[in-house]
Amino acid sequence: MERRTGVRDAEADGTATGPDPDARWLALLMHAAFFLLLGASLTRFLMRHPGEARTPWIIALSITLAVLYLLGPVLGSRPTPRRLTWLGVLVAVWMVLVVLAPSFAWCAVPLFYTGLRILPPRAALALVALLTAFVVAAQLRLATGFDPNLVLAPPAVAAVATAVFVHMQRQAVRQRDLAARQRELIDDLLRTRRELAATERREGTLAERQRLSMEIHDTLAQGLSSQQMLLQAADRTWTADPDAARRHVRTATGIAERNLAEARRFVHDLAPADLAEGGGLEAALHALAARESAQAQGALTVRCHVEGTPHAPLPDRVQSALLRIAQGALANVREHAGATAAGLTLTHLDDRVVLDIGDNGRGFTPEPGAPRATRATGAVRGHGLPAIRARVHQLGGTLTIESAPGEGTVLSAEIPLAPTALTTPEDPT
Numbered sequence: 001m002e003r004r005t006g007v008r009d010a011e012a013d014g015t016a017t018g019p020d021p022d023a024r025w026l027a028l029l030m031h032a033a034f035f036l037l038l039g040a041s042l043t044r045f046l047m048r049h050p051g052e053a054r055t056p057w058i059i060a061l062s063i064t065l066a067v068l069y070l071l072g073p074v075l076g077s078r079p080t081p082r083r084l085t086w087l088g089v090l091v092a093v094w095m096v097l098v099v100l101a102p103s104f105a106w107c108a109v110p111l112f113y114t115g116l117r118i119l120p121p122r123a124a125l126a127l128v129a130l131l132t133a134f135v136v137a138a139q140l141r142l143a144t145g146f147d148p149n150l151v152l153a154p155p156a157v158a159a160v161a162t163a164v165f166v167h168m169q170r171q172a173v174r175q176r177d178l179a180a181r182q183r184e185l186i187d188d189l190l191r192t193r194r195e196l197a198a199t200e201r202r203e204g205t206l207a208e209r210q211r212l213s214m215e216i217h218d219t220l221a222q223g224l225s226s227q228q229m230l231l232q233a234a235d236r237t238w239t240a241d242p243d244a245a246r247r248h249v250r251t252a253t254g255i256a257e258r259n260l261a262e263a264r265r266f267v268h269d270l271a272p273a274d275l276a277e278g279g280g281l282e283a284a285l286h287a288l289a290a291r292e293s294a295q296a297q298g299a300l301t302v303r304c305h306v307e308g309t310p311h312a313p314l315p316d317r318v319q320s321a322l323l324r325i326a327q328g329a330l331a332n333v334r335e336h337a338g339a340t341a342a343g344l345t346l347t348h349l350d351d352r353v354v355l356d357i358g359d360n361g362r363g364f365t366p367e368p369g370a371p372r373a374t375r376a377t378g379a380v381r382g383h384g385l386p387a388i389r390a391r392v393h394q395l396g397g398t399l400t401i402e403s404a405p406g407e408g409t410v411l412s413a414e415i416p417l418a419p420t421a422l423t424t425p426e427d428p429t
Contacts, residue, residue, distance in 0.1 A: 026113075026168070034069060034110035038062060041104040049101075058101050065093045065107075072114065087118055091127070095134060102138030105154075109161060116165050125162070132158040214387040218324045222331040223259040226295055227252045251295055258291070281319040282306050285326055285344050292330050292342075300334060301341050308348035318415055321391045322346070322355050325413050329357040332384045337361025337409065351417055352397075358410040363403045388413070 042062045049055065068090045094111060097104040108131040115127040135154040234248035289304040296302075314322075326344055333342050339361030347354040385401075388411070392399040395415045403409035 030110045030113045031069075034107060035066065037107045037110070038066060038104070041101070041107060044103045045101045048103075054100055058097070061093055061097045061100070062104075065090070065097060068093060083118060087115065090114075091131070098134050098138050102141045105135040105138035108132070108135050109157070112158060112161050113165060116162065116169075128158055128162055210390065214324065214328075214390065217384075217387055218327040218331070219262040220259050222327065223255045223262070225331075225335070227255050227259075230255070230295075247297070251297070254291075255295065281314060281322060282346065284319075284323050285346060288323070288326055288330070289344055292334065296334065300339060302330065302344065303341075304344040304346075306346045306348075310348045310353070311350070314353060314417075318353065318395060318417075321395055322353070322413065322415065325355060325388050325391055326357060328384055328388050329411050333357070333359045333361060333409075337363075339408065353415050353417060355413045355415075356410060357412075358408065360408045363405050363407045363409050365405060366401045366403055 042058070045058055046055070068086065071086060072090075091111065094104065094107060097107075111131055112128050115131075116124045118124075119127060132154050135158075136151055139154065140151070230248040230252040234245040234252070237248070238245040285306075286304045289302040292302040293300065330342065330344075333339050337359050339359035342357065342359040345354075345356040345358075347356070389399050392413050392415070397413060397415040400412040400414070401409065402412070
């Protein structure tokens with residue numbers, strides 16, 4: 001009841017979620033109709049009954065009714081006690097007029113509208129029935145004989161007027177409900193859009209963190225590990241073999257220079273330093289093989305071989321990923337395989353490029369579902385194989401590992417060169 005009353009109040013003053021042009025025009029039409037009917041009734045009475053004793057009363061009551069009607073909008077549209085009192089006085093004055101002059105009965109039609117938009121539904125219908133009864137009685141008084149039309153026409157008019165108003169009221173309620181649901185839907189869509197944007201930003205941040213962690217692992221972390229081992233070796237041989245210690249220190253210095261270049265490249269654009277020198281992937285792989293061999297000082301020999309010729313330059317993203325894969329794989333060979341020889345083979349095919357990294361180390365038993373196992377012990381390690389898998393997955397490729405205890409290991413990364421594969425969104429997993 002409160003909700004419907006609120007809708008009725010909103011219709012009466014032409015506002016709910018905003019001005020209602022239909023309600024405003026209907027109110028203006030009813031106001032004009034009331035004063036037109038009131039003026040016509042007063043004119044008819046003065047023409048038919050000039051000079052009667054009741055004429056001053058009819059004129060006074062007509063003016064009072066007009067003034068009371070004009071006070072309606074001033075009192076507001078809510079069914080407050082003052083508003084209800086006004087309506088009661090208005091109807092009472094009209095009833096007195098009808099008793100004195102039945103020609104004022106047709107002023108009831110605008111009063112129907114006033115009662116319907118102010119009172120609760122049941123009270124409004126009771127008022128309509130009362131006004132209709134007065135109209136019927138007035139018409140019968142004016143008739144010279146019994147006329148069925150005078151008995152049936154006023155209730156029919158009242159029923160039609162009431163039905164039209166109730167229908168318009170319900171349509172207004174539906175429209176406002178629909179507008180409210182639309183606003184809620186728009187709010188939900190905007191909120192969902194903001195949440196989706198926030199989620200995408202978080203996922204992008206996580207993906208970038210994952211990528212940076214792999215970049216750091218494959219470059220700076222591996223270089224720092226090599227420096228640590230070389231400096232420890234230099235410390236052990238510093239007194240017994242100063243020349244060997246100096247070689248270790250010089251090698252560690254070279255690694256530090258490479259790490260410094262990588263760090264600067266991270267700050268600049270995160271491109272691998274070897275690729276930034278302009279030689280391309282093949283030159284970078286040859287340089288990587290030579291550097292790994294030099295750092296091992298005879299303990300490990302790394303060779304690089306390239307097969308085929310690319311039909312078009314490899315995308316920077318593919319070149320960077322393959323170089324990082326080679327760095328990560330050789331770091332695993334150096335730290336865990338105990339190998340004396342390793343090889344990098346880059347094969348260019350029509351629709352894909354394949355990078356194979358093989359060694360003659362101790363090997364291991366690959367375990368599906370346990371990509372973090374090390375070559376030697378199966379213990380959990382850091383970003384080695386998981387980082388390689390992630391890089392291959394980001395490019396839509398496949399990673400194959402062939403190994404057995406005592407038989408070395410071959411790691412093969414196959415990257416498709418189709419445009420759809422190279423535009424696959426990065427997956428941080």
